[in-house]
Amino acid sequence: MGSITRSLSRLISSARTWIQASAVFLSNLFLLNLPEGRIYQGNLKKFCVPGLNCYSCPAASGACPVGALQAVSGSSKFTISFYVTGFLMMLGVLLGRFVCGFLCPFGWFQELLHKIPSRKFSTKKIKPLRHLKYAVLLIAVIILPAAVVNHTGLGDPYFCKYICPQGVLEGAIPLAAANSSIRAALGSLFTWKACVLAAVIISSVLFYRPFCKWLCPLGAFYALFNRISLLNMQVDKDTCISCRKCADVCGMDVDITKTSGHSECIRCGVCIKNCPVDAISFTCSSGIKKR
Amino acid sequence: MRIKKKGAIRILLLVSGSLMLIYGIFRNEVTYVFNKAVKICLECIGIG
Numbered sequence: 001m002g003s004i005t006r007s008l009s010r011l012i013s014s015a016r017t018w019i020q021a022s023a024v025f026l027s028n029l030f031l032l033n034l035p036e037g038r039i040y041q042g043n044l045k046k047f048c049v050p051g052l053n054c055y056s057c058p059a060a061s062g063a064c065p066v067g068a069l070q071a072v073s074g075s076s077k078f079t080i081s082f083y084v085t086g087f088l089m090m091l092g093v094l095l096g097r098f099v100c101g102f103l104c105p106f107g108w109f110q111e112l113l114h115k116i117p118s119r120k121f122s123t124k125k126i127k128p129l130r131h132l133k134y135a136v137l138l139i140a141v142i143i144l145p146a147a148v149v150n151h152t153g154l155g156d157p158y159f160c161k162y163i164c165p166q167g168v169l170e171g172a173i174p175l176a177a178a179n180s181s182i183r184a185a186l187g188s189l190f191t192w193k194a195c196v197l198a199a200v201i202i203s204s205v206l207f208y209r210p211f212c213k214w215l216c217p218l219g220a221f222y223a224l225f226n227r228i229s230l231l232n233m234q235v236d237k238d239t240c241i242s243c244r245k246c247a248d249v250c251g252m253d254v255d256i257t258k259t260s261g262h263s264e265c266i267r268c269g270v271c272i273k274n275c276p277v278d279a280i281s282f283t284c285s286s287g288i289k290k291r
Numbered sequence: 292m293r294i295k296k297k298g299a300i301r302i303l304l305l306v307s308g309s310l311m312l313i314y315g316i317f318r319n320e321v322t323y324v325f326n327k328a329v330k331i332c333l334e335c336i337g338i339g
Contacts, residue, residue, distance in 0.1 A: 005321050012337070039303055039329070039330075039331060040329075041329040042329075044324075045324075045328035045329050046325045046328075047319050047325070048322060054332070054335055055327070055328040055332065055335075055338055056335045057329050057334040060328075062324075062328070063324050063327070063328040063335050064328075067327065067328070067335065068324040068327065068328065071324060071327035071328075072315075072320050072324060074322045075323050077321065077323075078318075078323070081315060081320055081323075081324075082311040082312070082314045082318070082320065083311070083312055083314075083315025083316055083320040083321060084320070084324065085308075085311055086307075086308045086309065086310070086311030086312030086313070086315055087308070087312055088305065088306040088308075088310065089305075089308030090305060090309060090312065091302045092304075092308075093301055093308060094305075100317075108315065111335045114305070149332065155333070156334060157334050157335070159339065160332060160334050161334035161335070164335065167332070167334075167335035167336055167337070168337060169335070171331075171336040172335075172336035175331065175336060176306055176336075182331075182336070182338070183337045185295070186336075186337060186338060187337075187339070189334050189337045189339045190337030190338065191337075192337070193337040194337070197304065207329035222323055225304070227297075228301050229301075230301060233319065234318050258300070262338070275338050
């Protein structure tokens with residue numbers, strides 16, 4: 001494994017916070033809309049951002065991929081969105097869950113909450129809960145909007161409507177703060193979604209990225225491609241001393257030395273920064289270093 | 292051999308994704324995405 005690869009991997013890992021902040025900013029360019037309570041309506045909204053970012057956020061620059069998926073499949077004309085699915089597939093094949101680790105605003109939000117000093121709890125013993133996000137993807141995002149429709153053939157965006165906390169955080173709260181009509185219209189559905197957001201916020205303080213681990217359908221989708229993505233993690237088996245430091249520091253409960261393309265690995269690079277012998281790096285190949 | 296198989300799957304999925312993207316644009320899905328994204332999503336913000 002070249003020293004350039006190792007250095008570059010360390011550099012990317014070290015610059016992660018800046019990259020995350022930049023991704024949040026680029027996903028929400030129109031900050032001036034926030035006090036005015038209106039949303040951007042320009043052509044950038046034809047394109048999806050890679051992470052979970054509500055398109056009803058006044059600052060949002062692009063479309064939320066999860067919302068867009070449901071919007072098309074819930075329409076009277078289509079059952080599935082080839083446009084959004086194709087886009088997500090390409091991102092998944094190229095980057096895998098690197099999007100989660102570096103480009104998702106809601107992922108970064110959870111990480112910031114986790115920095116709040118408190119007792120922290122491990123999620124290692126509740127690993128089966130990770131499968132829930134695949135059920136959310138399949139049922140709430142893919143099946144229900146297309147299958148459960150009204151008399152005009154329109155389906156609700158079930159994930160956005162009943163589960164997504166980002167809609168409350170980025171959409172409802174800033175819009176309600178600036179617009180009294182929206183504030184007056186909020187009812188029981190908002191109360192439910194606010195409770196979901198509150199639960200995610202509290203959980204994020206106590207656990208590392210609980211929404212990403214257990215509920216995020218976008219993470220579930222990208223996870224399907226983690227094993228074969230072009231960008232992957234690589235462990236130099238010759239250099240590795242099996243100290244398990246990487247497994248100990250991993251917030252996603254992944255032992256990268258056992259499975260470099262693990263579906264739960266968000267490619268955050270914390271293992272890279274903490275490896276005492278620089279055995280781990282990002283790679284644009286298969287991730288298998290032959291002896 | 293395992294690396295070649297992964298590479299083949301990768302290329303296949305990339306091509307499939309590209310074709311799906313193009314097909315989706317061709318059948319005007321972008322309009323639906325755009326129309327949804329430029330209006331306040333009442334479901335998303337909890338109005339329903």
